[in-house]
Amino acid sequence: xxxxxxxxxxxxxxxxxxxxxxxEDNATSVCVLEAGGQDxxxxxxxxxxxxxxLYGDRFVWPFMTEPAPGLGGRTVAIPQGKVVGGSSSINGMxxxxxxxxxxxxWAQMGNRGxxxxxxxxxxxxxxxxxxxxxxxxxxxxxxxxxxxxxxINPLAEAFLDAAExxxxxxxxxxxxxxxxxxxxxxxxxxxxKRVSAADAFLRPALRRRATSLRTRxxxxxxxxxxxxxxxxxxRDGAGADHVxxxxxxxxxxxxxxxxxxxxxxxxxxPAELLQDLGVPVRVPLAGVGENLRDxxxxxxxxxxxxxxxxxxxxRWPRLPLEFVKWLSGxxxxxxxxPTVAFVHGKxxxxxxxxxxxxxxxxxxxxxGRVYVLDxxxxxxxxxxxxxxxxxGYVRARSRDPYEAPIVQPNYLQAxxxxxxxxxxxxxxxxxxxxxxxxxxxxxxxxxxxxxxSDDELLDFxxxxxxxxxxxxxxxxxxxxxxxxxVVDDALRVHGVEGLRVIDASIMPMLPSANTFASTIAIAxxxxxxxxxxxAGPEQ
Numbered sequence: 408x409x410x411x412x413x414x415x416x417x418x419x420x421x422x423x424x425x426x427x428x429x430x431e432d433n434a435t436s437v438c439v440l441e442a443g444g445q446d447x448x449x450x451x452x453x454x455x456x457x458x459x460x461l462y463g464d465r466f467v468w469p470f471m472t473e474p475a476p477g478l479g480g481r482t483v484a485i486p487q488g489k490v491v492g493g494s495s496s497i498n499g500m501x502x503x504x505x506x507x508x509x510x511x512x513w514a515q516m517g518n519r520g521x522x523x524x525x526x527x528x529x530x531x532x533x534x535x536x537x538x539x540x541x542x543x544x545x546x547x548x549x550x551x552x553x554x555x556x557x558x559i560n561p562l563a564e565a566f567l568d569a570a571e572x573x574x575x576x577x578x579x580x581x582x583x584x585x586x587x588x589x590x591x592x593x594x595x596x597x598x599x600k601r602v603s604a605a606d607a608f609l610r611p612a613l614r615r616r617a618t619s620l621r622t623r624x625x626x627x628x629x630x631x632x633x634x635x636x637x638x639x640x641x642r643d644g645a646g647a648d649h650v651x652x653x654x655x656x657x658x659x660x661x662x663x664x665x666x667x668x669x670x671x672x673x674x675x676x677p678a679e680l681l682q683d684l685g686v687p688v689r690v691p692l693a694g695v696g697e698n699l700r701d702x703x704x705x706x707x708x709x710x711x712x713x714x715x716x717x718x719x720x721x722r723w724p725r726l727p728l729e730f731v732k733w734l735s736g737x738x739x740x741x742x743x744x745p746t747v748a749f750v751h752g753k754x755x756x757x758x759x760x761x762x763x764x765x766x767x768x769x770x771x772x773x774x775g776r777v778y779v780l781d782x783x784x785x786x787x788x789x790x791x792x793x794x795x796x797x798x799g800y801v802r803a804r805s806r807d808p809y810e811a812p813i814v815q816p817n818y819l820q821a822x823x824x825x826x827x828x829x830x831x832x833x834x835x836x837x838x839x840x841x842x843x844x845x846x847x848x849x850x851x852x853x854x855x856x857x858x859x860s861d862d863e864l865l866d867f868x869x870x871x872x873x874x875x876x877x878x879x880x881x882x883x884x885x886x887x888x889x890x891x892x893v894v895d896d897a898l899r900v901h902g903v904e905g906l907r908v909i910d911a912s913i914m915p916m917l918p919s920a921n922t923f924a925s926t927i928a929i930a931x932x933x934x935x936x937x938x939x940x941x942a943g944p945e946q
Contacts, residue, residue: 409438409649409650409651409652410638410651410652410653410654411436411437411438411619411651411652411653411654412429412435412436412437412653412654412655413425413429413435413436413437413438413653413655413656413657413658413937414438414440414638414639414651414652414653414656414657414658415429415437415438415439415440415658415660416440416626416639416657416658416659416660416661416666416669417439417440417441417442417493417659417660417661417662417665417666417910418439418440418441418443418491418492418493418605418609418620418622419488419492419493419494419495419604419660419661419662419910419926420492420493420494420495420604420910420923420926420927420930421660421909421910421911421926421927421929421930421933422439422441422493422604422609422658422660422910422930423439423492423493423495423603423604423605423607423608423609423612423930424533424604424608424927424930424931424934425437425658425660425909425930425933425934426439426608426609426612426613426618426620427550427608427609427611427612428930428931428934428935428938429934429937429938430612430615430617430618433615433616433617434617435617436617436618436619437612437617437618437619438618438619438620438621438651439609439618439619439620439621440621440624440625440626440639440641440651441490441491441620441621441622441623441624442489442623442624442625442626442665443466443488443489443490443491443622443623444465444490444491444622444623445490445491445622446490446491446492446496446603446605448460448466450466451466451490451492451496451497451601451603452600452601453600453601453733453741453742454500454596454599454600454601454741454742454743454744455721455740455741455742455743456741457497457498457499457500457601457745457778458745458778458779460496460497461486461497461778464489465490466488466489466490466496466497467486467487467488467489467490467497468486468487468488468489468664468665468811469484469486470484470485470486470487470664470811470814471483471484471485471811471814472485472814472815472816472818472874473813473814473815475815475816475817475818475819476817476820477797477817477818477819477820477869478818478819478869478870478872479869479870481869481870483816483818483873483874484874485664485701485814485816485874485876485878486876487662487664487665487876487878488662491605491609491620491622492603492604492605492606492609493604493662494662494876494923495595495603495604495605495923496601496603496604496605498876498921498923499744499745499746499876499921500594500595500596500601500744501592501593501594501744501746501921501923502553502582502592502593502594502595502921502923502924503581503582503592503593503920503921503924504530504582504584504918504920504924504925504928505586505918505919505920505924505925506584506585506586506760506761506918506919506920507523507524507584507585508523508760509523509794509916509917509918509919509920510522510523510525510526510918510925511523512915512916513884513914513915513916516885516889516915516916517885517886517888517889517896518884518885518886518896518915519896520896520932521884521896521932523584525932525942526925526928526932527544528942529927529928529929529931529932529935529942530544530546530582530924530927530928531544531545531546531549532546532549532931533546533549533550533551533607533608533927533928533931534546534547534549534551534553535547535548535549535550535551535552535553536553537552537553537554537555537597538553538554538555538593539579539580540580540582540583541580541583544580544582544583544584545580545582545583550607550608550611551595551602551604551607551608551927552595552597552602552607553593553594553595554593554594554595554596554597555591555593556591556592556593556594556744556747556748557738557742558738558739558740558742558743558747559591559738560714560715560716560717560747560769561714561769561847562711562714562716562769562786562844562847563591563747563748563767563769565841565843565844565846565847566589566748566767566786566788566838566843566844567589567590567591567748568843569838569841569842569843569844570589570750570752570838571589572841572842572843573834573837573838573841575587575588575589575750575752576588576589577589577590578590578751581593581749581751582924585760586751586760586761586919586920587751587752587753587760587761588750588751588761589748589749589750589751590748590749591747591748591749592744592746592747592748592749594744595607595923596742596744598736599733599736599737599739599741599742600742604927621641621643622644623643623644624641624642624643624644624649625641625642625808625809626639626640626641626661626669627640627641627642627648627669627672627808628640628669628672628673628808629657629669629670629673629675629906630650630652631673631674631689634689634690634902634903634904635903635904635905636653636656636657636903636904636905636906637652637653637657637905638650638651638652638653638657639651639653639657642808653905655905656905656906656907656937657905657906657907658906658907658908658909658933658937659882659906659907659908659909659910660908660909660910660930661910662878662910662911662912663699663801663878663879663880663881663882663910663911663912664801664812664814664878664881666881666882666908666910666912667695667696667801667881667882667893667912668696668801668803668812669808670692670695670696670882670893670900670908671684671686671695671696671802671803672684672686672803672806672808673686673689674686674687674688674689674690675689675690675692675695675900675903676691676692676695676696677691677692677693677694677695677696677697678691678693680696680802680803684803684805684806685806686803686806690900690901690902690903692893692900692901692902693890693891694882694883694885694889694890694891694892694893695881695882695893696800696801696802696803696812696881697798697800697881697883697891698798698800698880698881698883698891698915699798699799699800699801699814699815699816699817699878699879699880699881700795700797700798700799700816700878700879700880700914700916700917701795701816701818701874701875701876701877701878701879701917702791702792702793702795702874702875702876702877702917703791703792703795703797703816703818703819703824703828703872703873703874703875704766704789704790704791704872704873704874704875705789705790705791705828705831705832705867705868705871705872705873706766706772706787706788706789706790706853706871706873707787707788707789707790707832707835707836707839707851707853707854708771708772708774708781708785708786708787708788708851708852708853709771709785709786709787709788709839709848709849709850709851709852710771710783710784710785710849710850710851710852711769711784711785711786711847711848711849712784712847712848712849713846713847714769714784714847715784716769716770716771716784716785716786717740717743717768717769717770717780718770718771718780718781718782718783718784718785719784720740721740721770721780722780729741745768745778746766746767746768746789747767747768747769748766748767749764749765749766749767750764750765750767750834750838751763751764751793751919752764752765752831752834754826754827754830754831755830761793761919762792762793762794762827762919763790763791763792763793763827763830763831763834764790764791764792764793764831764919765788765789765790765791765831765834765835765838766787766788766789766791767786767787767788767789767838768786768787768789769786770785770786770787771785771786771787771852772785772787774852774853774871781852784849785852786839786844786847788835788836788838788839789835790828790831790832790834790835791828791831791875792823792824792827792828792831793917793919793920794916794917794919795821795824795917796821796823796824797816797817797818797819797820797821797824798817798820798880799814799815799816799817799820800813800814800815800881801813801814801815801881816874816878818872819868819869819872825865825868828865828868828872829861829864829865829868832864832867832868833864836851839851853871854867854871875921877911877917877921877922878911879911879912879914879917879922880911880912880914880915880916880917881893881912882894882900882908882910882912882913883912883913883914883915884896884898884913884914884915885915887901893908893912893913894907894908894913897936898913898929898933898936907933907937909929909930909933910926910929910930911925911926911929913929914929
């Protein structure tokens, strides 16, 4: 039986940051338990290798949604990282904080200290911005290098020119709290390689004397003494059970699916669900597993002409040269994010802030095949509602900790999500058919120009849309007066001692962005809350 000051469940983005910050005092012992294995495979280091990590179960939890009513009963694969670094080791590497209003909304929901200005020092603390930006908003000395796109393609330039032609200007820095505009994504790729949370935060922490990592260690139960969590029980790769105690706290950083599932299997959750599972109710919390949110993206594709796209660079005979360029640290298709450029637009010109997002890639993928490139030159415009109102749930299916839970995001359930997705598809089609892209545009391949009415486009969205891989909300932060809140604004689980949840599951609403940056900031702030410190960019 082992004992540490802090036991962290999950070596994803949040768990890696927490391990680093909590272990800064060498007198504090920290152990991180990760259900997956090490992150040494070259497909993780090479940015383009992410397409090989999403299949099977070597690097991911191969979760599937339940049949979704809003998608005509279709199920969607929603893999989540199951490896050191979590999803930061297998995701698209886009660094996007979101709009200031996203976080101000969190504060307005009763979460003190969670507005944009409150979180800004935490965004800055972890960041080493290698590029232009106002230092009021950007960090320069953190562990995580944030770089600009270095592989520029004529299609992407024409896409951004098309946006300007529609009155959507190029934005100098979309990570300064305001996002209306178009531009290239910033990313956590440095010298051609992915920089995961494990690279930036966990490995430096593991060089400290009192910090430990155990892989192939799946936590199956929280150990409780009355209403206090005192440790965890985990199972190693050989199937043997172990007990680990926490002198101070256990911290759940297992993500928006596994964190609520573990709470439920430990007797913390909706009483009726726990009773149906045959789990003794230790702390009834109705919101555990509720409020699941995810971005839902629908992509349009077109055949290109008179230009080389990712489709050609990523296969013979050009791929060997791209590999040589990547090895030498030069811009290469192997060092790319899957999404290159964006438009943060408006579904109505009278809006003050952007409410839809278009993602552009100078490449295209086969219909129905996730990240499998087409055999001809192509380009892709994806449309998404960045602040989805549709909500779902995560519920343990049985008492077996190895059985995947019920996951139902309820994509496109809300009318606003349908309306804004349609507006996004109209904008995407307008960009593809713009004068600026005309020299390179051959024909629309998905869904095809004959699909044109609102009903037809919405049907296409239901049949062909996919997850944004941005699952949040299932341990929602909120005051005790909120019957569906799971943690308070210090990230302590309501009604439980010695237990916090610090990961994307605590977000009450989705930020209008990829979730990695905000998850890092949550962990930075969470570490300060645990240590009783106040915000500051450098400590």
